[in-house]
Structure formats: structure tokens, C-alpha cells
Amino acid sequence: xxxxxxxxxxxxxxxxxxxxxxxxxxxxxxxxxxxxxxxxxxxxxxxxxxxxxxxxxxxxxxxxxxxxxxxxxxxxxxxxxxxxxxxxxxxxxxxxxxxxxxxxxxxxxxxxxxxxxxxxxxxxxxxxxxxxxxxxxxxxxxxxxxxxxxxxxxxxxxxxxxxxxxxxxxxxxxxxxxxxxxxxxxxxxxxxxxxxxxxxxxxxxxxxxxxxxxxxxxxxxxxxxxxxxxxxxxxxxxxxxxxxxxxxxxxxxxxxxxxxxxxxxxxxxxxxxxxxxxxxxxxxxxxxxxxxxxxxxxxxxxxxxxxxxxxxxxxxxxxxxxxxxxxxxxxxxxxxxxxxxxxxxxxxxxxxxxxxxxxxxxxxxxxxxxxxxxxxxxxxxxxxxxxxxxxxxxxxxxxxxxxxxxxxxxxxxxxxxxxxxxxxxxxxxxxxxxxxxxxxxxxxxxxxxxxxxxxxxxxxxxxxxxxxxxxxxxxxxxxxxxxxxxxxxxxxxxxxxxxxxxxxxxxxxxxxxxxxxxxxxxxxxxxxxxxxxxxxxxxxxxxxxxxxxxxxxxxxxxxxxxxxxxxxxxxxxx
Amino acid sequence: xxxxxxxxxxxxxxxxxxxxxxxxxxxxxxxxxxxxxxxxxxxxxxxxxxxxxxxxxxxxxxxxxxxxxxxxxxxxxxxxxxxxxxxxxxxxxxxxxxxxxxxxxxxxxxxxxxxxxxxxxxxxx
Numbered sequence: 213x214x215x216x217x218x219x220x221x222x223x224x225x226x227x228x229x230x231x232x233x234x235x236x237x238x239x240x241x242x243x244x245x246x247x248x249x250x251x252x253x254x255x256x257x258x259x260x261x262x263x264x265x266x267x268x269x270x271x272x273x274x275x276x277x278x279x280x281x282x283x284x285x286x287x288x289x290x291x292x293x294x295x296x297x298x299x300x301x302x303x304x305x306x307x308x309x310x311x312x313x314x315x316x317x318x319x320x321x322x323x324x325x326x327x328x329x330x331x332x333x334x335x336x337x338x339x340x341x342x343x344x345x346x347x348x349x350x351x352x353x354x355x356x357x358x359x360x361x362x363x364x365x366x367x368x369x370x371x372x373x374x375x376x377x378x379x380x381x382x383x384x385x386x387x388x389x390x391x392x393x394x395x396x397x398x399x400x401x402x403x404x405x406x407x408x409x410x411x412x413x414x415x416x417x418x419x420x421x422x423x424x425x426x427x428x429x430x431x432x433x434x435x436x437x438x439x440x441x442x443x444x445x446x447x448x449x450x451x452x453x454x455x456x457x458x459x460x461x462x463x464x465x466x467x468x469x470x471x472x473x474x475x476x477x478x479x480x481x482x483x484x485x486x487x488x489x490x491x492x493x494x495x496x497x498x499x500x501x502x503x504x505x506x507x508x509x510x511x512x513x514x515x516x517x518x519x520x521x522x523x524x525x526x527x528x529x530x531x532x533x534x535x536x537x538x539x540x541x542x543x544x545x546x547x548x549x550x551x552x553x554x555x556x557x558x559x560x561x562x563x564x565x566x567x568x569x570x571x572x573x574x575x576x577x578x579x580x581x582x583x584x585x586x587x588x589x590x591x592x593x594x595x596x597x598x599x600x601x602x603x604x605x606x607x608x609x610x611x612x613x614x615x616x617x618x619x620x621x622x623x624x625x626x627x628x629x630x631x632x633x634x635x636x637x638x639x640x641x642x643x644x645x646x647x648x649x650x651x652x653x654x655x656x657x658x659x660x661x662x663x664x665x666x667x668x669x670x671x672x673x674x675x676x677x678x679x680x681x682x683x684x685x686x687x688x689x690x691x692x693x694x695x696x697x698x699x700x701x702x703x704x705x706x707x708x709x710x711x712x713x714x715x716x717x718x719x720x721x722x723x724x725x726x727x728x729x730x731x732x733x734x735x736x737x738x739x740x741x742x743x744x745x746x747x748x749x750x751x752x753x754x755x756x757x758x759x760x761x762x763x764x765x766x767x768x769x770x771x772x773x774x775x776x777x778x779x780x781x782x783x784x785x786x
Numbered sequence: 787x788x789x790x791x792x793x794x795x796x797x798x799x800x801x802x803x804x805x806x807x808x809x810x811x812x813x814x815x816x817x818x819x820x821x822x823x824x825x826x827x828x829x830x831x832x833x834x835x836x837x838x839x840x841x842x843x844x845x846x847x848x849x850x851x852x853x854x855x856x857x858x859x860x861x862x863x864x865x866x867x868x869x870x871x872x873x874x875x876x877x878x879x880x881x882x883x884x885x886x887x888x889x890x891x892x893x894x895x896x897x898x899x900x901x902x903x904x905x906x907x908x909x910x911x
Contacts, residue, residue, distance in 0.1 A: 221899070224812070231801075268873075272873050272895060276802060277805075280895075287873070473877075475885065
């Protein structure tokens with residue numbers, strides 16, 4: 213873009229901004245009037261709806277016009293109105309509405325005349341935080357008043373490929389939060405110099421509070437009050453000093469996975485079409501994927517097709533009861549872990565218990581508020597996913613266990629055969645791992661293993677599958693990935709891993725990794741050969757990757773080798 | 787390869803409308819049609835024949851997802867790439883919007899300097 217265009221844009225933006233700033237006091241006054249008129253009952257619904265809409269706009273426009281703090285504060289208030297609108301306007305609401313009006317009146321403090329007017333057009337408006345591509349490092353903010361400790365933490369986290377920024381004062385972070393936001397926030401509890409306990413002080417920092425990213429606390433004193441306040445702030449981790457880095461990194465890795473978890477899928481089985489449609493709407497508004505099944509006879513087909521995380525079922529339907537359907541579902545091994553929740557007006561405890569004995573997991577008693585329904589479903593799906601993870605995933609790395617990754621590999625090979633697209637399997641093995649364990653101890657060895665796991669997770673695509681195959685051995689499945697691409701990606705990971713510096717008990721050391729990979733030839737084979745390939749089986753591809761790994765090791769380690777002869781061709785009868 | 791020219795932008799908030807129009811026309815060099823509601827977008831879409839549509843998620847009346855659904859029902863607009871624009875997007879929400887048929891999500895507040903290149907990148911993806 214030419215300089216004159218930039219100039220044009222800057223000038224026109226300034227004009228728009230002037231108009232916006234001139235109108236802002238009027239808008240704030242009107243909002244204040246609306247909030248002041250709230251009576252504390254159901255009659256407030258139209259006013260709250262208007263407040264919700266207008267705060268939402270303010271939250272969006274504030275940031276664009278350089279008033280990020282105003283935007284953030286408006287966002288907090290907007291969320292509150294949304295929560296109220298979703299439930300009954302009861303006594304709790306009536307009590308809270310005055311504090312709400314008072315906070316709304318304070319919005320005006322964020323209207324700073326000079327904010328957002330900067331010298332160069334490129335920094336005229338704080339850049340928005342863009343959703344990160346899989347290849348972009350996760351942004352972490354560390355708030356730690358002890359600069360030495362903070363820097364140590366930064367170095368350690370950076371070796372796990374996180375992009376880390378250190379703040380030694382809360383107000384510095386607050387200022388930064390007005391313009392940008394991290395993917396994760398790690399905060400010390402005690403800020404000695406400021407004499408603040410951050411779990412208590414966060415209420416005074418609207419931009420930080422409005423970040424909405426996962427929050428972890430670190431602390432040297434373990435007091436119950438701080439823990440409770442941390443829990444109230446929605447903290448997802450609480451770590452005591454000295455900090456166990458592998459544990460912290462492990463938790464962070466889990467959070468990164470949760471952030472990118474696919475939406476929860478709910479199947480609603482209800483003969484009341486209106487109610488079912490309403491339930492779906494509520495669940496969808498909460499970001500879930502919901503579908504209605506009206507013919508209970510088709511339940512097994514619906515499960516197979518839709519693959520829900522949870523089934524929400526009416527207890528009493530005309531021809532079949534909920535427990536009867538649950539019984540049918542539980543006859544299939546594949547679905548024994550699927551959460552089934554009954555929605556019912558049944559308050560008779562004995563009948564509830566009888567229903568649960570038949571394979572249901574829980575009851576939600578009608579009538580249920582929207583917020584309650586969403587919370588109940590969300591928690592159960594999260595638990596079920598956690599449980600499945602514990603069964604399928606390695607506890608140190610969070611990657612799939614041996615059996616699970618092999619299963620995934622076979623599935624992907626079958627899929628590649630169907631679609632005619634290539635799939636690459638890669639085996640990786642940390643070089644001289646035994647000597648790391650012997651020299652620095654097993655804890656250091658664990659650190660190295662989780663570092664490679666984290667690197668793999670961050671450098672590969674969402675659609676790739678990662679597994680811990682053995683002690684220091686990893687199996688990676690790369691669907692729709694040709695050999696040359698795999699070579700490039702794996703070699704990049706190899707180099708990054710070799711550049712990591714581990715420190716353990718004051719000693720620094722580095723490690724390297726060797727890899728071998730093998731790509732299916734299904735993409736180029738004709739139909740007849742495909743049949744033969746199917747017979748050749750998955751084992752060949754894996755064996756070829758393993759042989760390539762062996763070649764990399766023999767060739768001097770710290771290198772990536774492709775399988776010399778693409779495996780299946782040898783197995784196809786001429 | 788052809789380049790992106792015609793962008794339809796659906797947003798009810800006049801301030802944001804003005805900034806985005808400016809950013810898309812001046813920085814991106816696009817031809818921009820601004821609509822203030824989902825209903826207006828439906829009336830104007832076929833005549834304007836956009837190559838790319840940007841939809842605000844939360845609008846009074848027809849919201850973004852509903853508008854998308856209605857647009858998809860028009861044969862001429864069945865395959866035009868659509869991006870949602872919304873605040874504070876978590877990855878799970880992005881995934882949800884994609885299941886609704888959006889190609890991507892642009893987070894708000896957006897940066898006027900880079901909005902056009904973001905839109906172009908989504909269109910070319």
C-alpha cells in the first residue's frame with residue numbers, strides 16, 4: 213500500500229473517530245438512564261435486552277476506535293446482562309442490579325480524549341488478537357514481580373515453543389491487556405512491591421479480567437482464601453513454588469488442546485417437537501452442535517451418523533420410555549461410555565433410581581433454565597472426554613498411547629485407501645535417551661519427552677495424529693501428506709528440538725531426535741493393485757517407517773530418513 | 787488467478803460500518819456494498835453479486851447465522867465464501883461457526899490496516 217493511501221486512511225479514520233467521540237457521552241448517558249430505571253423484576257426484560265444490545269456494540273466499537281479499556285469494561289457488563297436474560301429475573305438479580313448500574317456509570321472514566329491518536333497510521337488502532345493458526349506459537353503472559361524468577365520461567369517456557377511476555381507489575385499487564393490479549397495467563401499470587409494479592413486485586417483491573425483466556429496461578433504460600441478466590445476467578449491451575457516445570461507445561465498443553473477442542477455434540481431425543489427445537493436452540497447458542505431425533509426406532513443409526521458426546525432424552529415418550537431406549541443403547545459395547553441424561557418432570561426419587569439402573573447417568577428435572585441446561589450438559593461432556601483421554605492418552609505427554617495410535621494408524625491407512633490420498637507414518641526416537649536419564653535423572657528425562665511431545669503438537673496440523681509409541685519413541689500419522697512434505701516438516705521439528713536448551717539443577721544440556729517415515733502408495737495405484745495393497749496391510753507401512761528410523765540412527769542420528777523402497781510396491785505381486 | 791473485487795459487508799452498527807468500508811475500499815481497493823441488516827443483505831445480494839460476504843454475528847432481527855442460512859438458499863449465493871465477524875472468538879466458537887458454513891471468523895475489534903488483507907487471505911484460502 214502506498215504512503216498516500218495510508219495518509220488518506222489515517223485522516224479519514226481521525227474524522228470518523230471524532231464523530232464517534234462526540235456521540236459517546238450521549239450514548240453513555242442513555243445507557244446510564246436505562247440501567248438506573250431497572251426495577252428489579254421480570255418487567256426489566258425489555259430494558260435489559262436493550263442494554264445487552266447496546267453494550268455489545270460499545271464493546272465492539274470501543275476497541276476499533278482505540279478505546280480498548282472501554283470496550284473491555286463494556287464487554288464485562290454485556291456478559292452480565294446476557295446471563296441475566298438467560299435466567300429468571302429473581303431476587304439475586306434485583307440485589308445485583310444496583311452494583312451493575314454503578315459500574316455502568318463508571319464507564320465514562322475509560323473515555324480518554326487522547327487515546328488511540330498515535331503518530332503513525334499503522335499503529336493508529338490496536339491490532340485485534342487474531343485466532344492463531346496451528347503453526348503459530350501460543351502466546352503466554354507471565355505476571356511475576358520477582359524479575360529473576362520471571363525470566364527463568366520465560367526461558368523455560370520458551371524452550372517449549374511458547375511465546376512468552378513477562379510483566380513485573382499488574383498495572384503494566386492491565387495496560388497491555390487493553391490493546392491485545394494472550395492465549396494464556398500465568399500470574400503470581402503475591403505482588404510484594406505493590407502489596408497486593410492478585411487473586412483479590414484482579415477485580416480492579418477490568419481489561420485483565422475481560423481477557424477470557426485460561427488463567428493459572430503460581431504461589432509460594434498455600435492459603436485456602438487465595439485458592440478459593442482463584443477458583444472464583446475461574447483459574448484452571450494453581451502451582452506451588454518451586455515450580456515443577458514439566459507439570460506446568462503438561463497442564464498448559466492440556467489447556468491448548470481444550471482450547472482447540474471440537475464443539476460438543478448433543479443428540480436430543482424428544483417427541484415434543486417444540487421443546488426439542490427449543491433445547492437445540494439453547495445448546496446451539498452455547499456453541500454446541502445439537503440435533504433432534506424424533507423417531508426413537510432410529511436411535512442406533514442416529515448415534516452412528518451423528519456421533520454425539522451426550523444424549524439428552526425425554527423420560528416418557530409415547531411408545532418407548534427413556535430407560536428402555538437407554539437399555540438398547542447400552543447393549544452395544546461401543547456406546548457403554550456415552551453419557552445419557554434424562555430430562556423429566558419425574559420427582560419421585562425411587563423412579564429416578566430405577567431409571568438410572570437401566571443405563572442412564574443423570575436426571576435434569578423439568579422445568580430447567582437455559583443456563584442450567586447448558587451447564588449440566590457441558591460439565592458432563594467435559595468429564596466424559598476427560599475420562600476417555602485418561603483411557604486413551606499417555607499421562608506424561610497427553611499423546612495417544614501405544615494401542616490407540618496404532619488403531620488410528622490403521623484407520624487412516626484404510627481411509628487413504630478409500631480416498632486415494634497419501635498417508636505418511638513417521639517414527640521418531642530421542643537420541644541417546646538412556647544417557648539423559650543416567651546423567652540427569654528420570655525427571656529430566658520426562659522433561660525431554662514432554663518437550664518433544666509439545667513440539668510435535670505445535671508444529672503439526674490439527675488433523676495429524678500423535679502417539680507415544682514406547683518410552684522415548686513416538687509414532688506420528690500424517691493424513692493427506694506426501695513424503696516430501698513429511699520430510700520437510702519432520703526435519704524442521706528435528707532442528708527445533710536440537711536447538712532447545714534444557715536446564716536441570718543448574719546443568720544445561722541439549723538433545724536430538726532421529727526420525728524415519730514412509731508414505732502409502734495408494735494414491736498412484738490402480739484399482740486392482742489397491743486390492744493387493746489392502747492385503748499387504750498396515751504393518752508394512754509401519755515396518756518401513758521403523759526401518760527408515762533405524763537407517764537414520766545408523767547414519768549418525770539427529771537426522772530424518774525416508775523409507776528407501778516404498779513398502780507396498782514390494783508386496784504387490786507383479 | 788482472479789482477484790477479489792466485490793465484497794458485501796453486513797453490519798448494523800454505523801460506526802463500525804464506516805470504518806470497515808473505509809478499510810476495505812481504501813486499503814483493499816475492493817468494491818464494497820454495505821448492508822445494515824440481514825434482511826437488506828438478502829434483498830441486495832443477487833443484484834450486487836458479491837464474491838465474498840462478511841457477516842456480523844449479532845444483529846437485531848436476523849442474526850449472522852440466520853442470514854447465512856437464508857443466503858445459502860439463493861442459488862446465486864449458494865457457494866460464495868462467507869466470513870463471520872465477532873468479538874472474542876475462542877477456537878471452539880470458530881469451529882462452531884465453520885460448521886455453520888462460514889469459511890473463517892474475523893475477530894472484533896479488527897485492525898483497519900490489516901482487515902483487507904485478512905479478507906483477501908480468507909477468500910484465497
